[in-house]
Structures are given as C-alpha cells and as structure tokens.
Amino acid sequence: MRTIILKSASSYLLPVLLLFSVFILLRGHYLPGGGFVGGLVAAIAFVLDAFSNGLDKTKGILKFHPGFFMPVGLMIAFLSGISPMLLAGLPLMTGIWADNPIPVIGAIGSPLFFDIGVYLVVIGASLTIIFTISESV
C-alpha cells in the first residue's frame, strides 16, 4: 500500500513507539505495563512500518530473523531466574534488588531482567507470526 501520509507518519512513529515500549517495560513493576505489553507495542511499531514501507525494508531494519529474539529472551529470563541461586544462595526466582535506584531506569533487579526476557520473546513470537501470515497472503 503506497500512500504518502501513512509512509511519512510511520517513519516518525517507529522510533516514538519503540521509546514508548521501553517506557512501558521499565514502568511495569508496580504500575500498569511490563514486558508483555511493551513487547506488543514494539511489535506493533514494526508491523506498522512493514505495512507502509514493505516487508523487506522492515526486515532490513531488524537485521536478524525475528525468530532469533525468542531463544535470546528465554535465555535472559532463565538466567535471571537462576541468578539468586548462583549469586546469593536463595531459592529459585527470588527477587534481588540493588540498593540504590538509578535515575531514568529506576530500581534494578532480577525481575527487570525477567521482564526484558519476556519483552524479547513477545517481540520475536508476534513478529514471526505476523510476518509469516503477510508473506503467505
């Protein structure tokens, strides 16, 4: 679909939506948000770009096949789950938090890395599904 309004809007919307998805990801400890919704917003950003600029250009932006994000995200989530056992001798998936919160990012801890893993898995899964469907139609 080659419309100039959608094309010029989506070129500005892609970075803004990616920033918004990271904002939702970082806010998701005690407020609405988190890895799943952030991943969905990031996937929507890429799908919008694929609709306006064509599938091949969006694949050029992503560099990797979107399915590659899934094992990486699962590995990050798994490492954050077993990190309390390895580092502190606590039970599996205990939340370890750093003492001082970092500005902009907020509190750093193992749940944040679990959320980042979920974020990457959701991006990979939804982009793989949608790209496969739009290639086959």
Place this chain on the structure above:
Amino acid sequence: MNVHDFLYYIILPILSISSLMVFIRFFKGPSIVDRVVALDLLITIGIGIIAIYSIISNKPTFLDISLVLALIAFLGTVAFAYYLEKRNKND
C-alpha cells in the same frame, strides 16, 4: 453539578447509547467496509470511556492503556484496508 456528576449522568449515557447504536451497525452492516468502520468507532468509544474512568478514579496511568488501544485500533484498520485492497486486486 460538578464535573463528576456531569461525567456520570450525561457523558457516560451518551457514550453507552452511541456504542449500542454502533454495535447495531456492526451487526447489520451490509458490506465488510461498514463493519470495519464500526469496529474502529467502537474502539474509539471505548477509549473515551477509559479516559472518563481515569478522570473519575483520578489515575492518569489508565490513559496509557487507552493509548495502546488506540494504536491497536489504528493498526487493525490499516491492516483491514491493506487486505481488502489486495483482495480487490486479486478478484
């Protein structure tokens, strides 16, 4: 009559009635384009209801939910338009 009463007794009934009417159009809709437009309008009314709820309960974080919903509605409409155009070309 303060803002909360105005929202409860005037704006919310208007939005409810309009969502009911749009749903009738969504159900009857002769062509698929009518249904797509009705779906888009239904989600937009939902965004309005979420905005009113966030004013009433004084929680601005609910506005982000309506932002995500607006994104999904826009993407859905664009995707429907894309595939309808493609289907018309194929026929």
